[in-house]
Amino acid sequence: MNSKQNTLKIKVKLHPNSSQEKIIEIEKDKSYEVWIKEKPIDGKANEKLIKMLKKYFKKDVEITSGFKSREKIVEIN
Numbered sequence: 001m002n003s004k005q006n007t008l009k010i011k012v013k014l015h016p017n018s019s020q021e022k023i024i025e026i027e028k029d030k031s032y033e034v035w036i037k038e039k040p041i042d043g044k045a046n047e048k049l050i051k052m053l054k055k056y057f058k059k060d061v062e063i064t065s066g067f068k069s070r071e072k073i074v075e076i077n
Contacts, residue, residue, distance in 0.1 A: 008076045009064070012053075016045040016070075023056050043067075049074075 011031035018035040025032055038048040046063055049072070053061040059076050066072035 006077060010074050010076065012049070012072045012074050014045065014049055014070045014072060016040045021052065023052060 011029070013031065013033045015033065015035040017039045018037060021036050023032055023034050034049055034052060036045060036048045036052065038045045046067060050061050050063065053074060053076070057076050062075045062077070064073050064075050
């Protein structure tokens with residue numbers, strides 16, 4: 001069985017160093033905006049993003065593109 005068949009790719013716009021933490025789905029382009037309190041230092045923001053998305057989707061999550069950008073491509077398995 002190929003695990004790629006169950007993979008969903010989404011676009012995520014990250015807002016680090018925010019006063020709140022939330023996830024909003026943008027209906028028109030099926031992307032997400034995520035606000036986190038972590039600062040984008042030493043990969044801490046990416047770690048927090050993965051943790052929040054895992055909890056939100058209840059599935060494994062991996063950043064595949066945009067490690068140093070606010071615009072990211074994320075795979076959900």
